[in-house]
Amino acid sequence: MLYALRAMPRPRSLPPTAPATAALAVVDRDGLAALSMRAVAAELGVGTMSLYRYVADRAELEALAAELVLSGVDVVPPRNALWDKQVLVLAERVREAVGRHPNAVPLTTAHRHRCPSAARWNEAVLEVLTAAGFTGVERAMALRALLGYLTGAIGLEHQGPPAGDWTGAVAGVVEDHPLLAETAAVARAVSPADGFRRGLMVVLGGLRRP
Template identity: 90%
Template structure:
């Protein structure tokens, strides 16, 4: 009988992410990954415990593409801005995997490296203790929320289009919402992300 293939975490992660990119998150399963690799489904259990572990490997592969070295000689808020934009860009290359990067970030070494890099910047800027914890959580909340809205709103990447496509009564019943969505159409997703993050950073800025 042929000798079973020897698989690596990288091979599993790459294959799992390929399935998600091509067929969507719902298509990810032990069976689907095994079929892509040309092995029996049960053989995967030698390497991962279940689908959740596969998901975590795929999330780590996505997040490992983020450069966590902040720009030198830049102000702290500019450094955080760059780190966040890099994370958005890396995750945005795999829209179907966005939920995985949120659900499994606590299991991803690359996510912890990003957190550590941001904390180093905040610490150098004078943030400590509870203030530093609140700052990090505020940044993570904005980052994950903005990426999720961009790629998994009713109309991915264009929540303004989703609202604009609703019944004509929107403008009459919610005039400010209609006016705001019309104005937002002039802003690119990247610019919207940057400007929103600058608002958050402005709120964190130390006196």
């Protein structure tokens, strides 16, 4: 007696953006340490081996998640503003986008070289700097300074000790470090957004051409 062979179901196809969306969902909900091929496959409702059809490894998942975080950043600066205001707006947009996914902050730094959206942002900033007269080494150092401030400020905001805890503790150390205590007490009244803006304005002030 012949038995008809039952065809094995083909693994369902995933939309191109599905691995990135699932990876970011895992990071947002469970933290960066929870990100793995198995966790993302479970998020998608597929087998782990099926996920390898779309993504090579965890490093690629990390890069995809970082790109998804940065992909919504508008890289068109306000055209009628001065160059430093344009850069300020572009940087604030990155801070806002990354701030919506604080667990993914390390990924946006570690994988920025693999993110097309990061490259588009850099190009937009370089266009602003070029129009303002920056060229050559001066332009390269200006971009480096801006990236250093941007990544450092965002990392400190989301990965360092909470600003209130730190400034509260330091504000109480009056005897040994009076200036530090005074500065911390003042800093407690500054919001993260305002602090980011003021710090960036200091950097931009140093970059201003005579």
